[in-house]
Amino acid sequence: MDKNSRLLIHLIACSLNSTEPDSAIIEGAELDTVFKMSVRHSVTALCADSLKRAGIENKAFENGMAGATRKEILFRTALDEAVSEFEKAGIWSCPLKGSVIRDFYPRPDLRTMADCDVLIDPVYREKTREIMERLGYETKHFGGKSCHDVYHKEPVYNFELHVGLFSTMHREKFYEYYKDPVKFLRWNEETPLRRYFDPEDLYVYMMAHEYKHYALGGSGIRSLCDVYVFNRKFRGTLDRVYINQQLDKLEIRDFAGTNEMLADKLFSMKDELDEEEEKMLEYMLSSGTYGTMSHRVENSIENLGGGKKGRRRYLRNRIFMPLKEVEVQYPFYYRHKVLLPVLPIHRGVKALIKRPKAIKREIELIKSKKDLR
Amino acid sequence: MKLSENFLTQTIGEEIYLVPTSKAGFNGMVRGNGTLGIIIKCLKKECTEDDILAEMKRQFEVNDTNIAKVRDDISRAVGKLREIGALEE
Numbered sequence: 001m002d003k004n005s006r007l008l009i010h011l012i013a014c015s016l017n018s019t020e021p022d023s024a025i026i027e028g029a030e031l032d033t034v035f036k037m038s039v040r041h042s043v044t045a046l047c048a049d050s051l052k053r054a055g056i057e058n059k060a061f062e063n064g065m066a067g068a069t070r071k072e073i074l075f076r077t078a079l080d081e082a083v084s085e086f087e088k089a090g091i092w093s094c095p096l097k098g099s100v101i102r103d104f105y106p107r108p109d110l111r112t113m114a115d116c117d118v119l120i121d122p123v124y125r126e127k128t129r130e131i132m133e134r135l136g137y138e139t140k141h142f143g144g145k146s147c148h149d150v151y152h153k154e155p156v157y158n159f160e161l162h163v164g165l166f167s168t169m170h171r172e173k174f175y176e177y178y179k180d181p182v183k184f185l186r187w188n189e190e191t192p193l194r195r196y197f198d199p200e201d202l203y204v205y206m207m208a209h210e211y212k213h214y215a216l217g218g219s220g221i222r223s224l225c226d227v228y229v230f231n232r233k234f235r236g237t238l239d240r241v242y243i244n245q246q247l248d249k250l251e252i253r254d255f256a257g258t259n260e261m262l263a264d265k266l267f268s269m270k271d272e273l274d275e276e277e278e279k280m281l282e283y284m285l286s287s288g289t290y291g292t293m294s295h296r297v298e299n300s301i302e303n304l305g306g307g308k309k310g311r312r313r314y315l316r317n318r319i320f321m322p323l324k325e326v327e328v329q330y331p332f333y334y335r336h337k338v339l340l341p342v343l344p345i346h347r348g349v350k351a352l353i354k355r356p357k358a359i360k361r362e363i364e365l366i367k368s369k370k371d372l373r
Numbered sequence: 374m375k376l377s378e379n380f381l382t383q384t385i386g387e388e389i390y391l392v393p394t395s396k397a398g399f400n401g402m403v404r405g406n407g408t409l410g411i412i413i414k415c416l417k418k419e420c421t422e423d424d425i426l427a428e429m430k431r432q433f434e435v436n437d438t439n440i441a442k443v444r445d446d447i448s449r450a451v452g453k454l455r456e457i458g459a460l461e462e
Binding site for chain 1: 381382383385386390392394395402
């Protein structure tokens with residue numbers, strides 16, 4: 001691990017454990033580079049917290065921390081408001097991901113969120129749209145086979161309201177397992193519409209969600225922070241037999257095991273990593289929170305058989321989108337299949353106008369992966 | 374006077390934060406300790422500076438030697454909140 005990555009991990013660990021950083025590790029590292037890494041991994045607030053503890057002033061990190069605190073306060077209020085309105089309308093809802101996990105951190109603003117994810121009763125999908133628009137949100141995406149709708153309000157509010165946890169575009173095992181998410185939800189008698197997961201199911205979902213990203217474009221260090229704080233909070237109280245059974249059903253038990261060990265070793269700053277853990281860490285460090293195109297291309301080619309065959313299939317799927325993806329991403333064309341031959345042209349023109357550099361980069365990546373397997 | 378609904382508050386750790394919404398016309402963030410926390414808590418409903426002083430007396434040891442300072446601290450905090458548009462009069 002290079003010195004900047006080592007400092008990044010060290011600062012995160014110190015923040016998660018509320019300890020003072022080792023100045024020997026800070027010395028000689030390039031804070032500008034570490035800042036950029038922290039942004040890619042959405043861990044700026046954690047690093048800023050540790051630097052402040054070490055008495056080091058750095059404007060970029062301080063501004064990052066202030067932004068995270070501001071977002072936490074705005075998001076929490078917005079989430080409370082939305083859930084209250086859903087409740088008044090008789091709609092159950094269940095906050096997901098960062099909205100829940102942030103409260104396991106030493107301070108909630110250390111856990112950066114780009115948006116608020118909430119699972120809602122799919123029966124009331126249209127009604128929740130009315131509510132969100134009444135609250136001043138603009139609907140960015142709604143309906144179709146996508147498992148979530150997207151809403152935005154200035155200055156920073158982004159909501160993803162989920163009607164399902166995985167769509168048909170994702171791994172079949174995940175889609176089938178979570179086809180009826182209601183069976184996993186719990187509630188109190190006093191507030192039956194405010195739903196939540198038991199810790200075990202929350203953990204399984206957390207792992208499934210992370211695997212979804214890890215296996216495609218990659219996932220970053222922040223997900224390891226989530227695993228670490230979760231296990232610290234619930235250590236000794238979890239039904240591990242149940243968890244392992246569910247992970248086996250999803251075929252991600254090995255992944256979860258390595259992930260958990262890596263998070264623990266990294267942030268408790270104890271034992272050396274083994275080979276699998278090193279490999280996972282290297283991959284995650286190179287990924288960033290939302291993965292990279294390079295990983296996505298490589299993993300996709302690999303999943304399609306690898307080598308020349310994989311590349312050919314990848315290229316074919318990129319040009320002639322598989323029907324189950326059309327169903328989710330282009331429902332209009334799915335409903336009017338006679339127009340499917342036009343879709344590649346539509347997508348191609350749209351991409352050339354909006355993302356010409358990304359297209360060029362993807363073509364270069366496909367060419368560069370010719371030596372895979 | 375009362376805290377404007379265009380400002381949101383939250384206690385994180387031992388600090389209180391005051392953050393404007395987009396309707397506030399102020400672009401920044403206020404951070405303070407427990408004393409500011411008490412002032413802001415009072416301002417969540419209609420109150421006067423005397424009401425805030427009364428609450429301070431309930432929570433801290435305010436006596437003849439420090440009452441002037443406490444009054445002054447309250448005035449300054451309220452003044453700053455007024456300056457950024459965080460109060461409805």
